[in-house]
Each structure stands twice: as structure tokens, then as C-alpha cells.
Amino acid sequence: MKQYLFYTCLALASLMSPSCTGDANPLYRNADAPVDRRVEDLLGRMTVEEKVKQLDMYRGAEVADMEGHEAVACSAEKVAAAIGTSGIGSVHDLYPLKAETANDIQRYAVEKTRLGIPVLFIEEGLHGYCGKESTTFPIPLQLAGAFDTTLVRKIGEVIAAESRAHGTAMILGPVLDVARDPRWGRLEETYGEDPYLVALNGTAIVRGMQGGSLAQPNTVVAEPKHFAAHGLPEAGSNTAPVLAGERELRTTFLFPFEKAVREGGARGIMAAYHELDGIPSASNRWLLTDILRREWGFDGFVLSDLGAIKMTLETHRTARDTTHALAESLKAGLNMQFYDFGHATLLAAVEEALATGLLTGRELDNAVRDILRVKFLLGLFESPYTDPALLETFHSDAHQALALEAAQKSIVLLKNEGSVLPLEKENLRIAVVGELAESTYPGGYSHPRKQGISILDGLRQRAGKGQTVAFEKGYSFRGTESGLLQRAVSLARSSDVVVVVVGENMRIVGEGKDRADITLDSEQTNLVNALQTTGTPTVAVLFNGRPLAVNEIAQSVPAVLETWFSGEKGGLAIADVLLGRVNPSGKLSVTIPRSIGQVPFYYYGKPSSRHAYVDEKRGPLYAFGHGLSYTTFEYSNMNVSPGQIGPDGSATVRLTVTNTGDREGEEVVQLYIRDVTGSVATPVKALKGFRRVSLKPGESREVDFHIGAEALWLWNREMKRVVEPGEFTVMAGRASDNILLEGSLTVTE
Secondary structure (H helix, E strand, C coil), X not given: CHHHHHHHHHHHHHHCCHHHCCCCCCHHHCCCCCHHHHHHHHHHHCCHHHHHHHCCEEEHHHCEEEECCEEEEECHHHHHHHHCCCCCCEEECCCECCHHHHHHHHHHHHHHCCCCCCCEEEECCCCCCCCCCCCCCCCHHHHHHHCCHHHHHHHHHHHHHHHHCCCCCEECCCECCCCCCCCCHHHHHCCCCCHHHHHHHHHXXXXXXXXXXXXXXXXXXXXXXXXCXXXXXXXXXXXXXXXXXXXXXXXXXXXXXXXXXXCCCCCEEEECCCEECXXXXXXXXXXXXXXXXXXXXXXXXXXXXCCHHHHHHHCCCCCCCHHHHHHHHHHHCCCECCCCCCHHHHHHHHHHHHHHCCCCHHHHHHHHHHHHHHHHHCCCCCCCCCCHHHHHHCCCHHHHHHHHHHHHHHCEEEEEHHHCCCCCCCCCEXXXXXXXXXXXXXXXXXXXXXXXXXHHHHHHHHCCCCCEEEEECCCCCCCCCCCHHHHHHHHHHCCCEEEEEEECCHHHCCCCCCCCCCCCCHHHHHHHHHHHCCCCCEEEEEECCCCCCCHHHHHHCCEEEXXXXXXXXXXXXXXXXXXXXXXXXXXXXXXXXXXXXHCCXXXXXXXXXXXXXXXXXXXXXXXXXXXXXXXXXXXXXXEEECCEECCCCCEEEEEEEEECCCCCEEEEEEEEEEECCCCCCCCCCEEEEEEEEEECCCCEEEEEEEECHHHHCEECCCCCEXXXXXXXXXXXXXXXXXXXXXXXXXXXX
């Protein structure tokens, strides 16, 4: 009771603060003052209610007039009711059609509230801002297959520019979960199975989104998610428990986040849904405070995943009531709720937590402080409004060209027996078969009505001299049309080549769409088999958001192309690869298993990870890093220098790559390292470098890699990150299962 009276008095005292008694130039308004001093000054002027409202997120429909996904205008009545005189932390699901809508909401917050704290507009932008007519890039799983972090950084810049042009200053992404189970529907959102590849791509896109300064008009706060290890749910079921020890967490699942925070400077983090060793991520002090803030120096704020705090009460049952749930999460280091509880409930619960001692005033201030710091870093106090002119570059030709380039570089040629591809002959009669050939789906977390270019339309637009493109569905996911298979077979017999498109439709892939079976359905399998009986050369194009076990196709179809969900320009990019206008250079960012029984299956396994079964072949169907070209490459002259270093030393790996084929192409050279003997078990091989090299026919080029402590360290038995003395095998090749050169490096005491 005494503590409650103390905070009541504190609230009354703040109402008599200088901002209310004629202080026209409070320190927090001084743009020349250090950010931390401005934060402390503002924090000291706030009432408990004003602080709690900064921890809250409001829906766009609570402040604006909506038409479906988008806000068409600010609602003065709604804004006044929602923001009042105390302000609010953030608004999500707004997606204003024009910057003026966000500006009108912001104007109320700045001019009509007691302290004038700006609102933070937060939206989705996983592979493109999710507003109407934005530029949509390939899904992250595919982007990682380009093995091109410069490209990914440019994509981050576009996402930021298109988001900020609408007033959005924070994006819920990237997803830095290391994905190991294709049953999990959200695998498409990740950068794959390898922690190094995930880390480099994640850091690149964070840097692209945040730029040199968050106060620039074309940058946003990046918010890596889902912290942490959300990509390894039990049985591949979304939000299920994660079963991993601390060493595995630090080595594999925390590493991409650490890189994004320490090197990328990420100012946002999203706490995950799941529990880890019995403790929900949203109330895990070890994750949110000990590691994130104390070890890594994170100075941004942590947002709950949608309803994650509420899950501690209703799902995990580690909280006894709303007050307890909120207090535990805020004490652990979480800053802002995401639609967890109603606004009045949030305020009442925090006030009760303060009154009963579940939460201290200092802990509440800690939560608010981080949010205010980010708002200051964004320059919202100096420049709260968005310049409408920024929309002039929205979905520009340059942005669309980048989307096309990204898709072209990340499509993976899995198989090309007999050089069926490319389809370059004149007067070629091309049969396109499969309902998915007409799909315009650009991938999950896109605008609900966003349509890309379909594979069928792409082929029609790109068809060469005298080439014709005819289409039959062959099957229907709805199963209501008859005669489809027969018409497809007839078309195949009268054609020179068949391009059959199979995979997943949006109803079975994405968040909350986990699968127990990752094979194709019987209709698609029967279609492919029937087409094979015609004797017409067949190319299978996979259109999917997760690895699919396509054994029959891999065995019987001469050419297989993995295209994932390639964004808005996907159909053109796929056509470019099929027709030989672009030489494929993408590599798999994830293992494709032979069957569901092998799952989880990833190349980054320990020596005892055997995957040996009496009813299944060993090895994956297609390994991490695999990807063919229309030309050939030779690797030679590998040298590791010096061959012996100390624990803090470094070495250079140099090798030569030669294009031995008859056309220009790009090769992704991959460097792997194995710790021959360690104090703890380590992977058989681990990716530690990659280079994309463009070579003309007959051209050779030297490729260099740097090996330092980060490539060699491990978490030892004392849970310390060290480089241990001993021998390391250095490997270079085309894929994790196609090592062409080996060398050795010794670390001395």
C-alpha cells in the first residue's frame, strides 16, 4: 500500500512538471543534447499512465478509417479516444495509402498530448513492405540461395525506403530463425538451415534497413525475430517447445541474432511464442537481459510476438493472472505488448503490479526508457512527419529491377540430365502444365492482394523466336474438374517439351500451416507420371515455400528447377532461366530430404548424426549448397597460408576457379571447416565463407577467404567461446556434399 501511495504521489508531482508550468524548452526537446539525457529528462516528467501507454500497441482500425488492409484517412474521433492526452507507444496494421494519414495521426500525438511524444508506426516487411503496390522480393529462403549479401542489403534499403515513405518507421523482420524442420510452415520466412548464412544475410538486411542513421527519411528500425530458436519447434509444429541445450543455442540459434545486434546494430527484437527449457521466451530474463543486453549490448526495445505475453498465462501456464504475466515479462526485459491485452487491462494490471510490489518503478522505467530511446534515435521528436514526396520513388523501376535480379540469382537448377535445359531452340512448342503455373502468389507476408507474374505469363512474355506456349491445368487442387489429366497428356504428346509446375498452394504453407507430410499430393504425382509416359522431354518446376520430398520427380524427370516463391517478378525470372536468357546460379539454403522420416535433416550435423535407416537411402535428396549451371567450373590450386597460427591469428585460403564450359556463368564458391578434434562435439563441416564469382568461358580467377577466430571458435565444456589448439580441415567446393579441394590449418597453443 505504501508503494502504491508513493507512485500516486509521483504521478501528481509529474503533473506539476516544468512542461506543465511554463518550461518552454525542456531538455528532451533539445536536439543537441545527448539522447540518453533527453530520455531521462522525458522519463522524469511522465506519469505512470503515460509510461504504461508507451508499452502499448494499437491497431490501425482504432485510429483510422480502414478499407480492408489499408487506412484511407485519419479518424479525428478515433484518434482522440485512443491517444487522449497521454499518448501511445505504437500503431500496427495501419498501412496508410498516403503519408498524410500517418501525419494526421502523428500531429495529434505531437500537438494534443501533454508531452507530445510521437507515435511509432510498425508494419510487416519480411521481403517487401506489406503496403499496397509495394515491391515484393523473393521469400527469404530463396534470397539466401543467392549467396549474395550485397544484394540482400540493397533489398533492405528498398524495404526501408518504401516503408518510411508511408510513415512506417519500424519493420517486423528479418526472421533470423535457423530452420531445420520442413514440416514447419514458417520455414519460407527464414534464410535457411545454416547459422553462418542466416547471420550474414540477417546482418546485411538489418544494415540495409537501418542505414547510416535511423533519423534519415529512408530508414527504419529492423526487428530480428523470433528470439530465440523458434525455428526448431517440437515435431515441426508452430509455437511448440524448443528442445536444445545452452551450447547448441549459443553455437547455432543465438549466433545470427548476436551478429545482427553487435554488427548490424539492430534496434528491435521480437520475443518468440515458445518456451525454452520450460521458460517462455517472452518472460525469459536469461535471453532478454543477460544475453541480449548485458552480453551483446543491445540498446533497442523488445516487442512481444502477437499474444506471446498472454500465452504465458493461457498456454504455458507460468503466470497466474494478467498482472503476474505482465510483471514477469517486463521484469525479464520485454518492453512492448503486441495485442496481448486490452488497453485498460494493461494499465490496470501494471498499476496493480506496482501497488503489490510485483513490479518496481525502476523496472517500469527500464521498459519505457528503451522505447523512448528508439523514438529519439529515429528523429521523431525533430521530424515527426513524413514528406509526401517520398512516395514518388515507391515501387520504382529500379526497385522492380532489383526484384527481378534477386529472383534470377536465387533460382536453383537441381537437375539437368541430358542438357534438356535451356529451352533455346527456335520454333519450340512448349507445353506448360499444372494449376500452379497460373499462380501469382508472391510468398507469405506479402500484401493480401499482391500478385506477381505467373510462370505461364512469364514464359509467354519471354518466349523466343518462333516458340509457342500452350497451357493445360492437368489437375485442380479443388478436385472438381474432369478431363484435366487427359487434356494435359494430349498437349504433351503434341509438344516438343513439357514444363510441369508442381508444389504448394498458399492454403498449405505459411504461418500456422505445418505439415505432417512433405511429399506432393497424389494428383500432382499422377500428373507427372502420366506426362512421362508420352516420351516428351519434361522439365519439373517446383513452386513451394518449404523443401518437398520429390523422390519420384528427381528420379524420373530429366530436369528439375527449384523456384520457391519468387516475388512479384518471379514468372519472368523463371522464364529467363528456362529459356537460357539467364544462367542459373542459385544454391540451396536448406537440405531437401528424401522422406519425412529423415527430418530433421541438415548438413550441419555432428559426427554421430547418421540418418541410417533400413528402409531409406542414406544422404539427402539434394544437399545444402547444391545448385547446377549451364556451364561447368573447375577448382584448383588451393593454398592455406600460413598453415599454422595461434589462437588469435588468422590465415588466408586462396584457390582458383575456372569456367570450363561454353557460356558465361556465376559460381558460388563455398568454404567449409571441420574441427578435427574438439573438447566438445562439433559439426562434420560448417560453412565459413562464400564468394559469388562471374566468369566468361575459359576465364580463371583467384578467390580468397579469410579465416579468423570466428571461423574456428567453439563453446567449450566451461561454456566459454574459445579457439582450441589442434588441426582444422579446410574444404572448398560447389556444395556441402561436393567438396573439391581440401587443406589443413593447425592452431598452436
